[in-house]
Amino acid sequence: MKAVVFDVGETLIDETRIWCRWADRLGVPRFAMLGVIGGMAATGRPLADAFEVLSPGIDLEEEQIAWAAEEPGSLRVNFDADDLYPDVRRALAKLRARGLRVIIAGNQPPQAKAALEGMDLPVDAVYTSAEWELEKPDPTFFDKVVEVTELRPPEICYVGDRVDNDVMPANAAGMVPVLIRRGPWGYLHAELPQATRYGVVVDGLDALPDLLAPTDR
Numbered sequence: 114m115k116a117v118v119f120d121v122g123e124t125l126i127d128e129t130r131i132w133c134r135w136a137d138r139l140g141v142p143r144f145a146m147l148g149v150i151g152g153m154a155a156t157g158r159p160l161a162d163a164f165e166v167l168s169p170g171i172d173l174e175e176e177q178i179a180w181a182a183e184e185p186g187s188l189r190v191n192f193d194a195d196d197l198y199p200d201v202r203r204a205l206a207k208l209r210a211r212g213l214r215v216i217i218a219g220n221q222p223p224q225a226k227a228a229l230e231g232m233d234l235p236v237d238a239v240y241t242s243a244e245w246e247l248e249k250p251d252p253t254f255f256d257k258v259v260e261v262t263e264l265r266p267p268e269i270c271y272v273g274d275r276v277d278n279d280v281m282p283a284n285a286a287g288m289v290p291v292l293i294r295r296g297p298w299g300y301l302h303a304e305l306p307q308a309t310r311y312g313v314v315v316d317g318l319d320a321l322p323d324l325l326a327p328t329d330r
Contacts, residue, residue, distance in 0.1 A: 114289065114325045116262045117208055120249075120273035121219035121229070121241075123296025126196045134189060138180060139168050154297040157277075191224060194232045198295070204318035206235040211326035216240070218258055220248050220278070249278045255286035270325055272318075274299035276307045284311040291315055291324070 122128050129147075136146035149163045164171050180189050205215050214237050217229055221241040229239045240261060247254040259266055266287030273279025273290075275298045283290040290312030294303040303314050315321065 114213060114270055115264050115268040116214040116216060117270045117272060117321065117325060118216045118218050118258055118262070118288075119205075120271075120275075120279055121217060121221050121225065123274040123299055124219070124272060124293055125198060125201050125217065126192050127198050128192070128196070128296070130188075130196055131190060131192060134187075138176075138189075139164075139171075141167050151297045151301075154301050190222075192228060197232065198318070200318040202234065204321055207322040208326065209235050209237075211322055211328070213326055214262065216258075216262065218254075218261075219273070249273075250282040252282060252286060255282055255288065258288075259286065270321075272321070274302070276302040276305050276311075280312040281307060289313075289325075291321070293318065 119125055132146050132150060133143045136143040139146070146163075146167065149166050150160065152158075152166075153160055153163050161173065164173055177190060208215050215235065216238045217234075217236055218240040219242065221243060223241065223243040226239055226241045226244060238261065240257075242248045242254065245254065245257050247257055249255075255271070258269065258271065262269055267289065270289040270291055271279060271283035272293060273283075274293050274296045276292065280290040280292050280302075292303060292308045292312050292314045293299055294314055294316050302308055308314050313324065315324065
């Protein structure tokens with residue numbers, strides 16, 4: 114293994130605060146917001162459907178424009194370093210110390226790149242779907258990962274929290290997929306047979322250094 118590529122949401126970033134802010138914005142209980150998101154994960158429905166369930170007829174684009182105008186200085190749908198999972202810096206630093214390249218590449222809006230780069234994480238590069246104009250699970254997203262790493266697919270590990278967006282397309286691209294068991298999709302998808310059929314399941318990022326670059330080799 115020569116490189117580890119990470120998804121963002123619920124892999125590196127705990128999105129709890131984002132969804133709680135959305136609940137407050139929509140005027141619904143936070144528990145309801147989080148529960149409906151879990152329902153989307155459990156039933157395989159698109160995340161956007163959660164907004165329609167909670168606020169029928171909502172225009173998400175218009176709502177975000179209005180929110181930005183009303184609260185230009187707030188995080189709103191964005192994240193910062195306070196949203197990093199506690200194991201992120203430690204695990205990424207250890208992977209680099211063991212000679213692996215560490216890259217972030219996930220489905221994220223344009224502003225996420227600057228936010229991630231501003232966290233001074235121990236990574237070699239940050240890419241987003243917005244800059245590539247490609248989104249997982251599109252196979253061309255994973256072709257782009259191969260291109261930017263300049264490695265062969267079997268030399269690349271892709272880490273994410275979803276079987277459909279991460280594990281299966283990474284496997285199809287010839288990479289080594291790892292599913293992290295956290296976040297609504299991570300916990301539910303870890304129970305799917307495809308999780309272990311096509312990849313490896315871990316409970317946290319601290320498992321990766323010994324899994325991908327054991328020191329006894």
